[in-house]
Amino acid sequence: MPENRSSEEIDAAPEACQRPHAGATCSTCTVRHTSICDALADDEILALSQMSRHASYRSKQIIQEEGQPATEVANVVSGIILLSRLLAGGRRQVVGIAMPGDFIGLSMADQNAFTTTAVSEVHLCIYPRPRFAALIDDRPSLLARLHESTANELTLAQDHMVLLGRRTASEKVAHFLISLQERWTRVRSNSPRIDIPLTREDMADYLGLTLETVSRTFSRFFREKVLIDIPGGVRVLDPKRLSELARH
Amino acid sequence: MPENRSSEEIDAAPEACQRPHAGATCSTCTVRHTSICDALADDEILALSQMSRHASYRSKQIIQEEGQPATEVANVVSGIILLSRLLAGGRRQVVGIAMPGDFIGLSMADQNAFTTTAVSEVHLCIYPRPRFAALIDDRPSLLARLHESTANELTLAQDHMVLLGRRTASEKVAHFLISLQERWTRVRSNSPRIDIPLTREDMADYLGLTLETVSRTFSRFFREKVLIDIPGGVRVLDPKRLSELARH
DNA sequence: CGTTGGGTTGATCGACCTCAATAAAAGTGG
DNA sequence: CCACTTTTATTGAGGTCGATCAACCCAACG
Numbered sequence: 001m002p003e004n005r006s007s008e009e010i011d012a013a014p015e016a017c018q019r020p021h022a023g024a025t026c027s028t029c030t031v032r033h034t035s036i037c038d039a040l041a042d043d044e045i046l047a048l049s050q051m052s053r054h055a056s057y058r059s060k061q062i063i064q065e066e067g068q069p070a071t072e073v074a075n076v077v078s079g080i081i082l083l084s085r086l087l088a089g090g091r092r093q094v095v096g097i098a099m100p101g102d103f104i105g106l107s108m109a110d111q112n113a114f115t116t117t118a119v120s121e122v123h124l125c126i127y128p129r130p131r132f133a134a135l136i137d138d139r140p141s142l143l144a145r146l147h148e149s150t151a152n153e154l155t156l157a158q159d160h161m162v163l164l165g166r167r168t169a170s171e172k173v174a175h176f177l178i179s180l181q182e183r184w185t186r187v188r189s190n191s192p193r194i195d196i197p198l199t200r201e202d203m204a205d206y207l208g209l210t211l212e213t214v215s216r217t218f219s220r221f222f223r224e225k226v227l228i229d230i231p232g233g234v235r236v237l238d239p240k241r242l243s244e245l246a247r248h
Numbered sequence: 249m250p251e252n253r254s255s256e257e258i259d260a261a262p263e264a265c266q267r268p269h270a271g272a273t274c275s276t277c278t279v280r281h282t283s284i285c286d287a288l289a290d291d292e293i294l295a296l297s298q299m300s301r302h303a304s305y306r307s308k309q310i311i312q313e314e315g316q317p318a319t320e321v322a323n324v325v326s327g328i329i330l331l332s333r334l335l336a337g338g339r340r341q342v343v344g345i346a347m348p349g350d351f352i353g354l355s356m357a358d359q360n361a362f363t364t365t366a367v368s369e370v371h372l373c374i375y376p377r378p379r380f381a382a383l384i385d386d387r388p389s390l391l392a393r394l395h396e397s398t399a400n401e402l403t404l405a406q407d408h409m410v411l412l413g414r415r416t417a418s419e420k421v422a423h424f425l426i427s428l429q430e431r432w433t434r435v436r437s438n439s440p441r442i443d444i445p446l447t448r449e450d451m452a453d454y455l456g457l458t459l460e461t462v463s464r465t466f467s468r469f470f471r472e473k474v475l476i477d478i479p480g481g482v483r484v485l486d487p488k489r490l491s492e493l494a495r496h
Numbered sequence: 497c498g499t500t501g502g503g504t505t506g507a508t509c510g511a512c513c514t515c516a517a518t519a520a521a522a523g524t525g526g
Numbered sequence: 527c528c529a530c531t532t533t534t535a536t537t538g539a540g541g542t543c544g545a546t547c548a549a550c551c552c553a554a555c556g
Contacts, residue, residue: 416511416512417511417512457512457513458512458513458514460512460513460514461511461512461513464512
């Protein structure tokens, strides 16, 4: 059974290393220019960094829970986070995957719209929501950036609706792998290697499938030499064939 | 065969009645306070109305096409619009339904992310994108309202992902009917009558089903006295049973 | 070592799709 | 207003993709 801890704010659990910090870290931040922070001038960054705290999460740890009051918002500094919703009968749908540079709490709603779960070691840069909201009111450029991110997220959501509603299992898996690869290249360099920190079940819940179907689809891709299995992910052998399978 | 006209901007076709107009209409606009215009003071409304034009569309008419440059944004004044994406093999996924008060072009992207199609007589209030963008830059309150709408749209998109990925056919249809009813009550008064201007195929493409499955599901709901068939829509006989079927 | 979480694979089942025929509406033009 | 076409809806028969149920493997770990 998973740990399944409840928390009314972004998790400040003993096992989640946290360090309030003042100032200097933003200048060395690895997502400084890929996150919404990029919209801010140096003096504004200072204001932001002064209200921030950092926290780490272990894999499988729940960060925020659906329906709970949202007291904080955060930037993902490293690691991968699943955004999911629960349904009657234990059914789960993963509605998004957050990666380094992504912002958690785009909508600035006062209730969490989804559960956030770490699927690898995760580092967050966390801001109190009221103070972040105040900063937004002051800084239209930050709001513009926030809106840009939200609009981008909406486009991704629409892509995913198409995937969930109208694609076959193998199209889903192939498409997932390609989009994961693209998102990795935005963080690291491009590579035929795709790291997959998600379990088969996580992927199934993202793709609207069962874990068995995901497993079978991977097996078939291995058998057909489209991919090879490597620890912690896959390596793409036949990128052309993979994108044909994804049918974009 | 449908008319299938191509258009690089919001349709100014001869059959789409259009009238540029100055000023006075906003004060009598039926969606004045349910649209993003609500964020604006009277003098700003004046500025907005001076850049606007109105246009009407007949049912089945394509308003904008996916991938085309987006030169205009618009408010829905009346009628219903489907936002859809096309996929290889003629597959279509409806990613959203716009109703009176909704804004088309939330993301302010320069390419249309989807095709917009009228499914009833539609009236739009249209603004040139560059001038609307300039107004946003001037007016943080408008940007805030735009962001709010986009965030709201994102939440709806996440709901829909759950529906597409994890609900059964009858849950999908029941859920669709309830959400349609809820959205109608935001425009009109609450009623057991639900107007459905969409065809079975439109609904199928929205719900990730085939039109036959949608038809069969309706037939079953009629047979089980959950709904009765009325011209142009349905009447809910057993609201309790309907929401059970939707399994919130 | 046993235990536990994750993965694979097989056998079977069923929800939904596909194909097809028919009916009912809704336009369209004489 | 009535034939005629076109669009939309219904219903059936049969097929299939992915789900379900279940057994087993493997690696990590206390």
